[in-house]
Amino acid sequence: MGETLSVAAIKNGTVIDHITAGQSIRIMKLLGLQKKKATLGMNLPSKSLGLKDLIKVEDFVISDEAAGQIAVFAPQATINIVQDFNIVRKYKVALPNHLNNILGCLNPRCITNHERASTCFSVQHIGKKVALTCNYCEKSFAHDAF
């Protein structure tokens, strides 16, 4: 059996598993967790993803809203809420209908790239594809363009 990297268990907190490889640092910043006690695993072997990242954060319970925002960068992520070393809640992330102030608009002529303004994107599922439409300039982008 090959060598394995052990990621320590946490007593109380949140484990975000099945993060798209390479996105964990971005997600830490997105959630504002840079000063929290956390363990990051990067490029770990995964049956479903091939490679994955992993985040374990002590004394932090992720909100449903934040979990939805993670879905932009890690669509296959799973959330595990841990209490007293036990997983008390486990769920897959899902994109919300709107993404507020998470993404910058890719249209250089959008007013949000020239003015101090929060961005807002509507999320649409068209078949297997996910399109994000900027509520200001009304341009749509493929989800994976971001």
Place this chain on the structure above:
Amino acid sequence: MASKGFLSIKDFPREEIETLLAEAADFKREKPGPLLQGKILANCFFEPSTRTQLSFATAMKRLGGEVIGFGGDSNLSTQKGETLHDTIKVVGQYADVLVIRHPLEGAAKIAAEATNKPVINAGDGANEHPTQTLVDLFSIQECQGKIDGLNIVFAGDLLHGRTVHSLVYALQNYDVRLFFVAPHELRLPDALCDRLRRSGIPFSFHAGLDEVIGQADILYMTRIQKERFSTPVDMGWLGEKIAVNTGHLEKCKKNMRILHPLPRLFEIPQEIDSSPHSYYFTQAENGVYVRSALLQKVVQHG
């Protein structure tokens, strides 16, 4: 703090459009009374405009109101770095209705968030020009007696032409057949094509006007929007492919009418103006009546 105004053609379902066009027809038949006496319109034009700016001003004055505003931002404190948000917030404290044209997409929405007065989008970058769509629909209805059942040809810069985008969007509510004539570089944006496919409106793409001119009830011409290109463009080569000429008018239907939101360049030569098919100057005149109906609705009920 979002205001009730008119930011996007999507804000008006077909029923509301028809009510508005009927009122515009009344205003064309008979000059309205001073329905907006004591009210002030602020024309906030951060981009050049002739027709839109002046037709809004004329419409407001015909309704008994007053007009303030600007036609370029060279004298504004935006030169000192003031944001659009702050500019509109302050102007909204002076006026009862704001009309905004801006070179960046989404600007009208930012403006609507900055004030609780109604905001009308007079053009935001290459995105929309919804009041022009109302003028266009009015003009189509006026010269053809209907909109359903028509063949409408769009020619020119379909990529950047915001009047095209807005009008195509509105026409999804009608039973029409659309034809798009443009060089590949200036074709209708994919997102709009996808939307048309989902709506079931039949449409097709063509390289030249000759292919479709015989079928057109309406020929909607547009200018190549060189100010929207990120790199310089060869206007001559592009223009050859989309200009209308007297030869086309020999092959078209008797009822065919040419619309153009103006300004026009070489895509409609001046010799076409005297043809019974030209309708673009009547279309420009209609801007006053349509905008009068819109102002009356937005200021009194917004």
